[in-house]
Amino acid sequence: MVALSSIQPGFFRIPLPEVLSDSTHGEMTAFELNTVRVRDADGAEGVGYTYTVGRNGGAVNAVLGELSEMMLGEDADAIERLWHKGWWGLHYGGRGGPTVLALSAFDIALWDLKANRAGLPLWKLLGGYDPLVPVYAGGIDLDLSVDALLRQTDGNLGRGFRAIKMKVGRKNLHEDVERVRAMREHLGQDFPLMVDANMKWSVDEAIRAARAFQPFGLTWLEEPTIPDDPAGHARIVREGGVPIAAGENLRSLWEFKLYIAGGGVTYPEPDVTNCGGVTSFMKIAHLSEAFNLPVTSHGAHDVTVHLLAACPNRSFLEAHGFGLDRYIADPLVIREGVAIAPDRPGHGIRFDWDGLAALTS
Incomplete structure (x- = not known):
């Protein structure tokens, strides 16, 4: 013991x-x-x-x-x-x-x-698959102008990202469409591009938006409506014509079961910091695998890179927009579109406890 x-x-x-x-x-x-x-x-x-x-x-x-x-x-x-x-x-x-x-x-x-x-590094303790995990930059950029959005995108490309997610859900759908069009033209036809609505729409509005985004070859549309409506998500998957990512606001394996078994999600998207931890995340990933679905992630990329590195059905790791890198010794390493799960024992995150303590003084 x-x-x-x-x-x-x-x-x-x-x-x-x-x-x-x-x-x-x-x-x-x-x-x-x-x-x-x-x-x-x-x-x-x-x-x-x-x-x-x-x-x-x-x-x-x-x-x-x-x-x-x-x-x-x-x-x-x-x-x-x-x-x-x-x-x-x-x-x-x-x-x-x-x-x-x-x-x-x-x-x-x-x-x-x-x-x-x-x-052992956590990803090896969990079984190990591949330490090189495809990664995307998760922009929190809804209110940026198109020019600022493209400048942010160029900055992310310079940091080694080869997949990008942008926010949608502006007051008028045509504004979202024009921003997505500008990003697609800027990035090229085959570049992985995702959009995230942060639960903005009703089911019918989400279907309308998904259909409007069809010409742009999105990797996925994320969180089109509230997480409390798995049947609505299933309608969006069936009728919208674009893949759907969802799960950052689901809090248990059993909630994910409703979405996955009910056809309400294309890319299950657990967040290890709010779905029940590593124990739950890995069960959700394996449940997704049983339904032949690729699993992605939300937030906490320094931990989650280990979890996706242990999953044969992983898709993309989200590199989150919050600035935790300032308070850890070894931030996530990204090279040419992949994040590298470290070989340090554990998850390898070493906090600057003195720097964090200074925030409370």
Whole structure:
């Protein structure tokens, strides 16, 4: 037995270098980072984290405190049992929101600890497939002018990206169409281009938008409507004529089952920091594989590169727009369209704890 001797939550509000916006969340000036450091009786450490787009971080921190009380002294190697203990122990007030975000961070920390103890990078501990993972730049750029959008795109190309996602969901559909047209003309016909509506539309509006985007050969249209409508997503898949990515706002394996089995998604898109952690993410990826679907990801690219590197049915890793790179020692390496899963033990993320602590002073 490897007993958990210490569980230490952390909560930090990190200003963004520039104000970001999308069609649903409005302007975002900061994101909130919740961390958890777990140690075992031998002194080995694992680190997990989750984040929000500016609210609820305090609630996540409170739940991490509850998890700490529940899990101290438990066997750190019994990750599946501890996941269920956390899920069911907090179930009545949970099943989503801050509860599952906190459980996700804790689960990531347990997997990091396990991989550190084994002396293996996380992607190899999870079975290993290929450390070179196709990656795209996830732009948060709805309010940029077309010229600024193209300049941002050129910057991403210069950083090694060979796939790009842009935001849609402006007031008038014709504005979205013209922006997508400009991007397609700028990038060329065969360049992987995705668009993200951030749940903006009704089902009928989403079908209309998807049909308008058909001439541009999109890799996918992401989150066309609210996540609470799997049947509506299935209509969009059937009638819209473009592939659909969805899942960043789904919070469990069982929610993904409704989408995948119901034909409501082409590219399942879990976020390891809010779907239940590594334990849940890998189950969702394998469920997708059983339905012959490619899995993608949302956010937390420094962790998720390991998970997709262990999945034969991975498609693209999202490199997220939040500025966490300033507070970690070794940011994600991207070369010619692929992200490289590191060979350091664990997930290899080493936070600048002093720099983060300065944000709270």
